[in-house]
Structure formats: C-alpha cells, structure tokens
Amino acid sequence: xxxxxxxxxxxxxxxxxxxxxxxxxxxxxxxxxxxxxxxxxxxxxxxxxxxxxxxxxxxxxxxxxxxxxxxxxxxxxxxxxxxxxxxxxxxxxxxxxxxxxxxxxxxxxxxxxxxxxxxxxxxxxxxxxxxxxxxxxxxxxxxxxxxxxxxxxxxxxxxxxxxxxxxxxxxxxxxxxxxxxxxxxxxxxxxxxx
Amino acid sequence: xxxxxxxxxxxxxxxxxxxxxxxxxxxxxxxxxxxxxxxxxxxxxxxxxxxxxxxxxxxxxxxxxxxxxxxxxxxxxxxxxxxxxxxxxxxxxxxxxxxxxxxxxxxxxxxxxxxxxxxxxxxxxxxxxxxxxxxxxxxxxxxxxxxxxxxxxxxxxxxxxxxxxxxxxxxxxxxxxxxxxxxxxxxxxxxxxxxxxxxxxxxxxxxxxxxxxxxxxxxxxxxxxxxxxxxxxxxxxxxxxxxxxxxxxxxxxxx
Numbered sequence: 096x097x098x099x100x101x102x103x104x105x106x107x108x109x110x111x112x113x114x115x116x117x118x119x120x121x122x123x124x125x126x127x128x129x130x131x132x133x134x135x136x137x138x139x140x141x142x143x144x145x146x147x148x149x150x151x152x153x154x155x156x157x158x159x160x161x162x163x164x165x166x167x168x169x170x171x172x173x174x175x176x177x178x179x180x181x182x183x184x185x186x187x188x189x190x191x192x193x194x195x196x197x198x199x200x201x202x203x204x205x206x207x208x209x210x211x212x213x214x215x216x217x218x219x220x221x222x223x224x225x226x227x228x229x230x231x232x233x234x235x236x237x238x239x240x241x242x243x244x245x246x247x248x249x250x251x252x253x254x255x256x257x258x259x260x261x262x263x264x265x266x267x268x269x270x271x272x273x274x275x276x277x278x279x280x281x282x283x284x285x286x287x288x289x
Numbered sequence: 290x291x292x293x294x295x296x297x298x299x300x301x302x303x304x305x306x307x308x309x310x311x312x313x314x315x316x317x318x319x320x321x322x323x324x325x326x327x328x329x330x331x332x333x334x335x336x337x338x339x340x341x342x343x344x345x346x347x348x349x350x351x352x353x354x355x356x357x358x359x360x361x362x363x364x365x366x367x368x369x370x371x372x373x374x375x376x377x378x379x380x381x382x383x384x385x386x387x388x389x390x391x392x393x394x395x396x397x398x399x400x401x402x403x404x405x406x407x408x409x410x411x412x413x414x415x416x417x418x419x420x421x422x423x424x425x426x427x428x429x430x431x432x433x434x435x436x437x438x439x440x441x442x443x444x445x446x447x448x449x450x451x452x453x454x455x456x457x458x459x460x461x462x463x464x465x466x467x468x469x470x471x472x473x474x475x476x477x478x479x480x481x482x483x484x485x486x487x488x489x490x491x492x493x494x495x496x497x498x499x500x501x502x503x504x505x506x507x508x509x510x511x512x513x514x515x516x517x518x519x520x521x522x523x524x525x526x527x528x529x530x531x532x533x534x535x536x537x538x539x540x541x542x543x544x
Binding site for chain 1: 447458459461462463465466470472473476479480483484485490491495
C-alpha cells in the first residue's frame with residue numbers, strides 16, 4: 096500500500112458504483128445552473144435581494160450547516176468502520192447521520208412555518224422564490240438521502256466488509272456528501288452573500 | 290430467417306427516433322413551442338399570434354397529432370425487451386407499457402387543443418388563451434405517467450444480474466434523475482415568468498431536453514438490445530456490431 100503505484104491506484108478509484116455518479120454529476124450541474132441563475136437575477140435587483148435576505152436567520156443557517164457537516168462526518172466514519180468490518184459501528188454511525196438528517200428537516204419545518212406566519216412565501220418576490228424552491232428541492236434530496244441511510248443501516252446486519260455492501264455504502268456516502276455540499280453553497284448564496 | 294420476431298421489434302423501435310424528429314419539428318418548431326410563448330402574454334397578444342400564423346399552426350398541430358403515435362410503437366418495442374429481460378413476472382413490463390401508452394395520450398391531446406385555437410383564431414381572445422393554457426398545463430403536469438415508464442425501466446436495468454447487462458446501469462440512473470427533476474413541474478402553475486414558468490430555463494429547457502436526450506439514449510440501447518437478443522438466439526445475419534458485448538460507460542454520456 097505504501098508503494099507509489101498502489102497509492103495512485105487507490106486515489107484514482109471512484110467510490111461506489113459508476114451509475115450513481117451519473118446522477119450526482121448531472122444533479123451537481125443542475126444546481127450549478129440554479130446558483131448561476133440566482134446570482135444573475137440578484138444582480139438585476141441587488142437591493143431587493145439584500146433587503147429580503149435580512150428576514151433569514153443566519154443562526155439557523157449556521158446550525159443547519161453544522162448538522163449536515165456532522166452527518167457527513169458520521170458517514171465517513173461508517174465507511175471507515177465498514178472497511179474494518181465493524182458492523183455495529185457502521186450501523187450506529189449511519190443512524191447518527193440519519194438523526195442529523197431528521198434534525199435538519201425538523202429545523203427546516205420551523206424555519207418555513209416562521210416565514211409563512213409573517214406572510215413570506217414562494218410568491219413574495221424573486222428572492223423568496225429562489226429561497227423556497229431551492230431549499231425545498233434540497234430538502235427533497237435530504238429526505239431521499241435519509242431513506243438511503245436507513246436502507247444502508249438495515250443492510251449492515253448482513254455483513255459490511257464485502258464488495259457489494261461497500262459499493263452500496265460508498266455510493267450512498269457520495270450522494271450524502273453532494274447533498275451537504277449543495278447546502279453549503281445554498282447557505283452562502285441565500286443567507287450570507289451581500 | 291424471415292420468421293425472426295426481431296424484425297417487428299426493430300420496426301417498432303424506429304418509432305422512437307421518428308417520433309423525436311417529427312414531433313420536435315411539427316410541435317416544436319412549426320408550432321412555436323421551442324421555446325413556447327410566454328404565459329405572461331396578454332390574451333390580445335396571444336390572439337394576434339394565432340391570427341397571424343393560423344395556417345402554419347394548423348399544419349403544425351394536425352401533423353403533431355399524427356406523429357405523436359410513433360411513441361406508441363416505440364413503447365411496444367421497449368415492452369418486448371422488458372418482457373424478455375423480466376421473464377415470467379411481467380409487472381415492470383406492464384407498468385412500462387401502460388406508462389408509455391398513457392404518455393402518447395398526453396403528448397397528443399395538447400395539440401388538439403391548440404389546433405382548436407388555430408381553427409377559429411378570430412374567437413374571443415380569453416377563450417383562445419384558456420385553450421393555450423390548458424394545452425401547456427396538460428403537457429407539463431402529466432409527467433407522472435412517463436415517470437412510470439422510466440422508473441420501471443430503471444428498476445429493471447439496475448436489477449439486471451447478467452455479467453454484461455442489456456442496458457448500461459448509468460441509463461437507469463439517468464432515468465431516475467430525469468423523473469426526479471420532473472417533480473419541479475409541481476411549482477410551474479404558480480409562475481408566469483422566471484425559471485419555473487412553462488417557458489423558463491428549468492421547466493422548459495432542462496425538463497424537456499432531459500426527456501429528449503432520454504429518448505435518444507434509450508433508443509440507441511434498444512437497437513443494441515435487439516441485436517444482442519438476435520445474436521443470442523442465433524438469428525443474427527451479421528456478426529455483432531463491434532463492442533456490443535463489452536461492458537462499460539457508453540459514449541452517449543458526453544452528449
């Protein structure tokens with residue numbers, strides 16, 4: 096493993112199956128287009144976007160970010176544990192990551208209802224159209240990810256240190272990291288960009 | 290050799306590319322649907338458009354009504370392949386068949402509505418606008434039946450346990466992604482401008498072209514699958530096309 100060629104081979108390997116990467120790649124491109132579209136529309140009315148942004152809570156955004164970063168970390172721990180054949184650890188880490196996903200969804204529920212209560216919604220203005228639609232699509236990704244994490248945790252009882260499970264786990268982990276990465280971009284653009 | 294069932298499969302498979310080319314031309318280009326008229330137009334502006342282009346629009350929609358049925362042939366060829374892949378349990382095959390069949394209805398009907406508008410364009414502009422809106426809302430918001438076809442195919446592709454799979458797995462994942470983004474059409478009815486409107490970059494350009502690209506990729510692999518079955522049954526006239534039995538990511542990915 097210490098030889099150079101072995102290292103090169105290791106770094107070049109795509110985690111998981113190729114198939115899910117097709118999904119991840121196109122999805123990332125699509126979000127790239129969403130971000131470009133947001134920045135483009137923002138430039139047409141910077142004042143409105145900045146004023147609308149003031150109603151968002153940066154604190155909730157930061158908490159959301161930390162929750163997702165923690166969940167990604169748990170998923171990484173699960174992958175490492177799987178390679179060491181520690182089935183229980185794998186399952187526990189995945190359940191913790193899943194719990195992070197649940198807390199993210201719950202916090203989004205409170206965030207949305209607080210906005211609705213003061214009369215802000217999808218149609219309020221261009222900024223809120225982006226805010227609700229993009230975070231909503233992201234939330235849909237989180238929910239799908241949670242289902243995947245749940246399936247992975249359940250499958251862990253059937254043995255974790257085999258090629259089939261590892262490919263499944265790595266594919267799921269790659270997807271979950273993408274969801275995390277998209278959130279970080281959304282947080283920056285929607286909550287922070289001035 | 291003349292009894293080979295694959296002749297008719299291949300004949301039906303041509304329905305896919307033929308549908309795509311002719312539908313894009315008549316519905317899309319001649320019918321002013323690539324890109325569509327903005328939902329923000331006033332009824333008077335829309336009426337002016339229909340009056341000015343009445344004859345062109347009549348040709349566009351009446352032929353689009355005709356060529357949409359090519360999708361039906363294509364669906365049958367896909368069904369035959371699904372059936373063969375699935376074996377005795379034909380649940381996925383039938384979901385795919387019905388989903389594709391229902392798609393034919395929903396890509397056909399809007400053209401009939403727009404044809405009605407073009408038939409009597411001097412009518413009350415408000416009625417004309419309702420017909421135009423109805424056409425687009427039907428075309429956009431009935432994606433769920435196409436999703437049935439695409440997801441049943443994806444499930445079949447991803448569960449293919451053959452050493453060299455009939456369809457590449459990435460196509461299954463592409464299907465799933467396309468179905469997933471169709472869901473953004475749920476918010477289309479709330480918007481008349483911007484990316485979520487029916488002429489927006491997301492809900493028109495991305496959603497429709499993701500579907501068009503799927504038809505291209507799916508058709509290509511349908512022909513390959515037919516050639517492979519022919520070879521497996523010893524009915525092939527020619528040796529297999531180069532690379533047909535080699536696994537791996539195909540070139541369409543980059544298109």
